[in-house]
Amino acid sequence: MSDKINPTRVPMSEQDAKERISDFREVALGYTVEEVRREAERCIQCKKPKCEDGCPVKVPIRDFVMAVAEGDDEKALELVKSTNSLPAVCGRVCPQEEQCEAKCVISKKGDGISIGRLERFVADWEMQRGPAKPNVVEKKNQKVAIVGSGPAGLTCAGDLARLGYDVTVFEALHAPGGVLIYGIPEFRLPNRVVHYEVENLRRNGVRIETNAVIGKSLTVDDLFEDGFDAIFVGTGAGLPRFMGIPGENLNGVYSANEFLTRVNLMRADCFPENHTPVNVGKRVAVVGAGNTAMDSARTALRAGAEEAHIIYRRSETEMTARVEEYHHAIEEGVIFNWLTNPVRLFGNDDGWLTAMECIRMELGEPDDSGRRRPVPIEGSEFKIDVENMILALGTSPNPLVPQTATDIDTRSWGGIVVDEETGATSREGVFAGGDIVTGAATVILAMGAGKTAASGIDEYLKSKRG
Amino acid sequence: MYEILRKEDLTDITKLFEVNAPLVARNAEPGQFVIVRIDEKGERIPLTIADYDKEKGTVTIVVQEVGFTSAMLNSLREGQSIVDFAGPLGRPAPLPKEGSVVLLGGGFGVAPIYPVAKELRNRGVKVTSIIGARRENLVIMEKEMQSVSDKLYVCTDDGSTGFKGFVTQKLEELVAGGEKFDEAIAIGPMPMMRATAKTTKPMELKTWVSVDPIMVDGTGMCGACRVTVAGEVKFGCVDGPFFDAHDVDFEEAHRRNLMYRREEEHIMTVCRRGGDSA
Numbered sequence: 001m002s003d004k005i006n007p008t009r010v011p012m013s014e015q016d017a018k019e020r021i022s023d024f025r026e027v028a029l030g031y032t033v034e035e036v037r038r039e040a041e042r043c044i045q046c047k048k049p050k051c052e053d054g055c056p057v058k059v060p061i062r063d064f065v066m067a068v069a070e071g072d073d074e075k076a077l078e079l080v081k082s083t084n085s086l087p088a089v090c091g092r093v094c095p096q097e098e099q100c101e102a103k104c105v106i107s108k109k110g111d112g113i114s115i116g117r118l119e120r121f122v123a124d125w126e127m128q129r130g131p132a133k134p135n136v137v138e139k140k141n142q143k144v145a146i147v148g149s150g151p152a153g154l155t156c157a158g159d160l161a162r163l164g165y166d167v168t169v170f171e172a173l174h175a176p177g178g179v180l181i182y183g184i185p186e187f188r189l190p191n192r193v194v195h196y197e198v199e200n201l202r203r204n205g206v207r208i209e210t211n212a213v214i215g216k217s218l219t220v221d222d223l224f225e226d227g228f229d230a231i232f233v234g235t236g237a238g239l240p241r242f243m244g245i246p247g248e249n250l251n252g253v254y255s256a257n258e259f260l261t262r263v264n265l266m267r268a269d270c271f272p273e274n275h276t277p278v279n280v281g282k283r284v285a286v287v288g289a290g291n292t293a294m295d296s297a298r299t300a301l302r303a304g305a306e307e308a309h310i311i312y313r314r315s316e317t318e319m320t321a322r323v324e325e326y327h328h329a330i331e332e333g334v335i336f337n338w339l340t341n342p343v344r345l346f347g348n349d350d351g352w353l354t355a356m357e358c359i360r361m362e363l364g365e366p367d368d369s370g371r372r373r374p375v376p377i378e379g380s381e382f383k384i385d386v387e388n389m390i391l392a393l394g395t396s397p398n399p400l401v402p403q404t405a406t407d408i409d410t411r412s413w414g415g416i417v418v419d420e421e422t423g424a425t426s427r428e429g430v431f432a433g434g435d436i437v438t439g440a441a442t443v444i445l446a447m448g449a450g451k452t453a454a455s456g457i458d459e460y461l462k463s464k465r466g
Numbered sequence: 467m468y469e470i471l472r473k474e475d476l477t478d479i480t481k482l483f484e485v486n487a488p489l490v491a492r493n494a495e496p497g498q499f500v501i502v503r504i505d506e507k508g509e510r511i512p513l514t515i516a517d518y519d520k521e522k523g524t525v526t527i528v529v530q531e532v533g534f535t536s537a538m539l540n541s542l543r544e545g546q547s548i549v550d551f552a553g554p555l556g557r558p559a560p561l562p563k564e565g566s567v568v569l570l571g572g573g574f575g576v577a578p579i580y581p582v583a584k585e586l587r588n589r590g591v592k593v594t595s596i597i598g599a600r601r602e603n604l605v606i607m608e609k610e611m612q613s614v615s616d617k618l619y620v621c622t623d624d625g626s627t628g629f630k631g632f633v634t635q636k637l638e639e640l641v642a643g644g645e646k647f648d649e650a651i652a653i654g655p656m657p658m659m660r661a662t663a664k665t666t667k668p669m670e671l672k673t674w675v676s677v678d679p680i681m682v683d684g685t686g687m688c689g690a691c692r693v694t695v696a697g698e699v700k701f702g703c704v705d706g707p708f709f710d711a712h713d714v715d716f717e718e719a720h721r722r723n724l725m726y727r728r729e730e731e732h733i734m735t736v737c738r739r740g741g742d743s744a
C-alpha cells in the first residue's frame with residue numbers, strides 16, 4: 001500500500017459505443033486482475049473509513065479493498081458478503097458516485113476509489129470459481145413466505161435461509177429477479193448474474209414458486225392458513241404512470257415497463273425465434289430522465305431504432321439517472337431534449353403514432369421535491385416526428401397485496417407503512433420492504449430493507465418459539 | 467410445469483384442455499383468466515378460465531386457434547405440459563344475486579360464459595343463454611350450456627343449426643317478444659361484443675363485456691392492456707376484464723389489438739416455412 005495519494009482511477013475497459021449498440025452484450029467489461037490490484041492499491045486505508053458511511057448496507061469497504069490489494073480474493077468475498085448478498089448486482093448498478101465513492105476521502109482530491117468495480121470483480125471471481133458449499137445450519141421449524149423476488153425479497157430469503165428457516169419465495173412472473181430481470185437491460189446487468197444468485201438461494205434450500213400472484217392465486221390469509229409463520233412483502237413499485245395527454249393510447253406508445261419487459265424478459269429482440277414481438281420504429285422518443293429512461297433509449301437503439309430521443313421537462317441538473325449511464329447514453333448517440341414536455345400525440349388513420357407536439361419549459365420556483373419547477377413557455381409548441389413513445393415517468397407501489405389484505409396499513413400514495421427498525425407492518429407476522437415501502441428507489445436500499453426485515457422476522461419468530 | 471390431463475376437440479379450431487394447476491383452481495372465480503406461456507420461447511397470452519375443480523386442482527381452458535401461439539397450444543397433447551400457467555387473474559365477473567340475466571357467447575366466448583352461467587344458476591338467477599357460431603360444426607359446449615341455462619338459444623350465421631343470424635338478432639327478437647332481462651353479459655370476439663353494446667344501448671339494458679386487450683404480465687405492471695372506459699384509461703388485466711359495454715371505446719380497443727398484425731403474419735409464414743422443410 002503506498003502512502004502517496006494517487007488521484008486517478010484505473011479506467012475500466014468498455015465495448016466500443018458504435019459496436020455495442022448492435023447487440024445486448026455488457027458494456028462495461030470489468031477489471032482484469034492486474035487492473036483490480038492497481039485500483040485497490042490506491043486506497044489509503046483510512047482509520048475512520050468515510051466510504052463506509054456512504055454505503056446503505058455498511059459493506060466493510062476498507063478491509064475488503066485491502067484484501068483485494070493483497071490478492072486475497074477469497075477473504076475479500078467473505079467480507080463483502082458479510083453485509084451484501086448480491087455484490088455482483090450492486091457492483092454494477094449502485095449509484096456509487098452518490099454513495100460509497102462520493103464519501104471516499106480521495107474523492108476530495110481526485111477520483112474516489114472505484115469501490116463498485118472492485119466489488120463487481122470480487123463477485124465475478126466467485127461466479128468463475130463456483131459457489132462455496134452451503135453452510136450446514138440447524139433447521140428451524142418455522143416457515144417464512146417471501147412475496148416478490150426482487151432484490152428485497154431475494155436478500156430477505158437468503159438471510160433467513162442462512163438462519164435455518166424454511167423459506168419459500170412466491171413470484172408473480174415466470175422468472176425470479178424482479179426489476180433486475182425484467183427491467184434493467186442485459187447490457188448493464190446480464191441475466192446470468194441474477195440467475196446465478198437465484199441458483200445460490202436454491203442451493204441454500206430456498207424454494208421458489210413462480211406464477212404465484214399473491215392477492216390472487218393465494219392471499220395473505222391463505223399463506224398463514226398454509227402454515228407460514230411470517231410473511232415478507234417485497235412486491236416493488238411496478239405500476240407504470242402515464243401522462244394523460246391526448247393520443248396516449250395510439251399504437252406505438254409504450255410504458256417503459258412494457259417495452260423493457262418485452263425485450264429483457266421475453267427477449268423480443270430475437271423475434272421470431274422468441275415468440276413475443278416488440279415494435280420499434282426509426283425514431284423513438286423516451287419521456288423522462290431516470291435510469292429507466294436511459295435504459296429504454298439505449299434498448300431502443302439496440303432493438304433497431306435509428307434515433308432515440310430523451311424528452312425531459314426539467315434540465316440536465318435535475319436528471320436522476322446514474323452519471324455513468326448518462327455518459328454511456330451520450331456515447332451511444334442518444335439525443336437529449338431538456339426542458340421539453342409532450343402535450344399531445346398525433347396518429348395516422350390506422351391509429352399509429354406519427355408525431356408528438358412538445359412545449360418548451362423554463363425553471364421557476366423550487367417545488368416540493370426541492371427542485372425548480374418546470375413551467376411551460378407559452379407559444380413555444382413544436383412538433384417532432386416519432387414512431388414510438390416510451391413513457392418512463394416513474395412507477396407506483398403494486399397494490400395487489402394491500403388491496404386484498406386490508407389490515408396492512410398503507411400511505412395515501414400506496415406505500416406500505418412499516419416500522420423502520422424491524423420492517424414490521426400493522427399486521428402481526430407480516431413484514432415489508434423495498435420499493436413497496438419507499439416507492440421507486442434503488443437496488444441497494446431494497447436489499448437493505450430485505451436485510452432489516454430478515455432480522456425483524458428472526459426476532460419475531462424467536463419470540464414465538466418462546 | 468402444468469400437465470394437460472385431458473384434451474377434447476370441440477371443433478377443428480377449438481380445443482379444450484383440462485390442466486393440472488392447483489394454485490389457480492384454489493381461488494378461481496367465474497370470469498377470471500390465466501396467463502399461459504407454452505414453452506421457454508413462448509409469449510404470455512391470456513385465456514379465460516372456462517371451468518375449475520377445486521378438489522382435483524384442475525383448470526379448464528378453451529382455446530380457439532387465431533394465430534401462432536394459439537395454434538401451438540392447440541397442437542399439444544394429453545400428458546404434455548405447459549411451462550407457465552398463472553392465475554386466477556382479473557376481477558371475477560360482476561354477477562347479480564337475483565333477477566334475470568341474458569348471456570351472449572360468440573365463438574370461443576361460449577367457453578368463458580359457461581362458468582358464469584353455472585354460478586348464476588347456483589345463485590338462483592334466471593339464465594337465458596344465446597350462443598352463436600359461424601356454422602353448426604363451430605358451435606361448442608351446447609350440452610354443458612343446456613345444463614346451466616333456463617333457456618338456451620343456438621344461432622349460426624348460415625342457419626345450419628338453430629336460429630339463422632347473429633346472437634344480437636336473437637336477443638332483439640326475444641326482447642321484441644316481451645322477454646325482460648335485468649342485465650346482459652357478452653363474451654366473444656370484439657365485433658360481437660361491440661354489436662351487443664349497440665343492440666342493448668337503446669333497450670337500456672345494463673350490459674357487461676369481457677374485453678380482451680393484448681396483455682403481457684396480467685398483473686398491472688405494463689399497461690399493454692389499457693382500454694378507455696367512459697373516457698378513462700383502465701388496465702384490462704386488473705380493472706377488468708369486465709366493463710360496462712356502453713362505456714367501452716371499442717374502436718380503440720380493436721385498433722390496439724392489431725398492433726402486432728405485421729409481426730403475427732411474419733411469424734406464421736416463418737413457422738410454415740419451418741414446417742415445410744421439416
Ligand SMILES: Cc1cc2nc3c(=O)[nH]c(=O)nc-3n(C[C@H](O)[C@H](O)[C@H](O)COP(=O)(O)OP(=O)(O)OC[C@H]3O[C@@H](n4cnc5c(N)ncnc54)[C@H](O)[C@@H]3O)c2cc1C
Pocket residue numbers: 093094095147148149150151152153170171172173176177178179180183184185212213214215234235236237238260291292293295322398400401433434435436440441442443444446
Ligand atoms: C429500468 C430500471 C432501471 C433501474 N436501474 C437502477 C440502477 O441502475 N441502480 C439502482 O440502484 N436501481 C435501479 N432501479 C431501481 C431498482 O431496480 C428498484 O429500486 C429495485 O429493484 C426494487 O427492488 P424490490 O425488491 O423492492 O422490487 P422489484 O425489483 O420491483 O421486485 C418486485 C417483485 O415482486 C413481484 N410481485 C409484484 N406483485 C406481486 C404479487 N402480488 N405476488 C407475487 N409477486 C409479486 C414482481 O413481479 C417483482 O418480481 C431501476 C429500476 C428500473 C425499472
Ligand SMILES: Cc1cc2nc3c(=O)[nH]c(=O)nc-3n(C[C@H](O)[C@H](O)[C@H](O)COP(=O)(O)OP(=O)(O)OC[C@H]3O[C@@H](n4cnc5c(N)ncnc54)[C@H](O)[C@@H]3O)c2cc1C
Pocket residue numbers: 499510511512513514515528529530531532533534535536537574577578677678679680681682707722723724725730731
Ligand atoms: C382476458 C382475456 C381472455 C381471453 N380468453 C380467451 C379464451 O378463453 N380462449 C381463446 O381462444 N382466446 C382467449 N383470449 C384471446 C387470446 O388471448 C388470443 O387469441 C391469443 O393471445 C392470440 O395469440 P396468437 O399468437 O395465437 O395469435 P396472434 O397471431 O398473436 O393474434 C391473433 C389475434 O389475437 C389477438 N391477440 C394477440 N396477442 C394477444 C394477447 N396477448 N392478448 C389478447 N389478444 C391477443 C390479436 O389482436 C389478433 O387479433 C382472451 C384474451 C383476453 C385478454
Ligand code: SF4
Pocket residue numbers: 054055056057058059061084090091094096099100101115116119444
Ligand atoms: S453496496 Fe453499493 S454503496 Fe455499498 S459499497 Fe457496494 S457499491 Fe458501494
Ligand code: SF4
Pocket residue numbers: 042043044045046049050051052061062065103104105106113115
Ligand atoms: S475512504 Fe476511500 S481511501 Fe479511505 S478506506 Fe474508504 S475507500 Fe479507502
Ligand code: FES
Pocket residue numbers: 680681682683684685686687688689690691701702703704
Ligand atoms: S397486462 Fe400488463 S398491465 Fe395489464
